[in-house]
Amino acid sequence: MTRELGRNSRFSRRTFLAAAGGLGIAGLSGCTQSNPNDRSTAEPTEADSDGSGDDGGSGALSGEISIAGSSTVFPLASAMAERFEEQHSGVSTSLQSTGSGGGFANYFCTGQTDFNNASRPIQPEEEEQCASNDVEPVELKVATDALTVIVNNGNDFLGEGLTVEQLHEIWSAESPPETWADVNSEWPDEPLELYGPSDASGTYDYFIEAVLGEEGPGHRQDYAPTEQDRTIIQGVAGSEFAMGYLGFAYFSQNQDTVQAVPIKDGEGDYVEPSLDTALSGDYTPLSRPLFTYPKVSALAEEHIAEFARFWIENATDEAIVADEVGYVPLSEDERDEMLDTIDDAVEESA
Structure with a gap:
């Protein structure tokens, strides 16, 4: 089915x-x-x-x-x-x-x-x-749910997607990169513009647990936090070099506006967020109850x-x-x- x-x-x-x-x-x-x-x-x-x-x-x-x-x-x-x-x-x-x-x-x-x-x-x-x-x-x-990382539709430099390690580097409070090139020298030397849920959100908490580690330095704070998922969509859609994360349901209603980023966990393949990959357990570590x-x-x-x-x-x-x-x-x-x-x-x- x-x-x-x-x-x-x-x-x-x-x-x-x-x-x-x-x-x-x-x-x-x-x-x-x-x-x-x-x-x-x-x-x-x-x-x-x-x-x-x-x-x-x-x-x-x-x-x-x-x-x-x-x-x-x-x-x-x-x-x-x-x-x-x-x-x-x-x-x-x-x-x-x-x-x-x-x-x-x-x-x-x-x-x-x-x-x-x-x-x-x-x-x-x-x-x-x-x-x-x-x-x-x-x-x-x-x-x-399949927690979904999104980027602007004009982003054509990520290739296959992002690794969990790269996500960690981008969003960690420890020496956070300022530009995409700081993460990968082959990416544009353009400022990272980040959107995500506020610290009152369970999505924020889960992202820390799954990507940053509860014992780590924590979530970087120089981003645009909001409790309105539409604001995340709008922010990412409005800037070529933006990134955000939110629940899959909101992305699914805006697939023409932004694009989801496949995620690679460890030695596995890059996996796109979907209902199938969340159900099968292939979309790790961002599938969540x-x-x-x-x-x-x-x-x-x-x-x-x-x-x-x-x-x-x-x-x-x-x-x-x-x-x-x-x-x-x-x-x-x-x-x-x-x-x-x-x-x-x-x-x-x-």
Whole structure:
């Protein structure tokens, strides 16, 4: 079965992701902002018609759900929340793109939100902050991403791509190169113009772990940090000698605007980021799991527990996760494991 990204999904992913990246905060049906990509008249998908969490249109479930966290997980959370609200008109979802760390520190661990999306696992200091506020997080894997390095379409000097060692050299805080020629003398003697996520982002944290090393000198700070992935795309598209990195879903919607860089890890081949290479494990070390974290106390509320189940039940759906959003779906075994985790947490919350 192919995992190529489809371009005839139920609504324009390009429009959705561009809007999401620009706004940073998405209001769903419970907010005053209207959704320009209303899919109420679209053909139902398998996920819509299988009865998962369906109340038969009675609207029996009601209440609010608040979600903050990762910009990478944001489009997947939005797709799931829209579908859930279509089936449960009494449920209102508020979704914010704050970065994984920003969501944990400022919203979830302070008790203000029900879920925190994350593009890396929760950190010990975040668990401590949560515990100090009687917030108990539940880790749910929702997809797999291929973190993507991008350059300008006019960049024709990288050849086959970049090695992990070159990525490390470019982005490390230790004697960071100022020009492309500082990395490779055959490359242009032009300044490196770098764009990437801020230090509140799980993508930033994962890049340090996978490329720079947690015990290393850290991430260089003379770059343009942002929590808006569209800003990274725009920055790289606007400069011939720019580079950035972000989640695969945002690149997939801008393949005509920027180009992805194949990565070589060790003695292996140069590998392009894709759903196939992320699934196979060939795209190393930049393939990564994506998470959402509900809190145990929130799962005591029926509408929140049902939304968590709905998300995981549909996390295996290739039409939603792969074709519409741009990530690798869960396997059936992973789905079943996550559903068991939810059931255990709901029992604990009772």
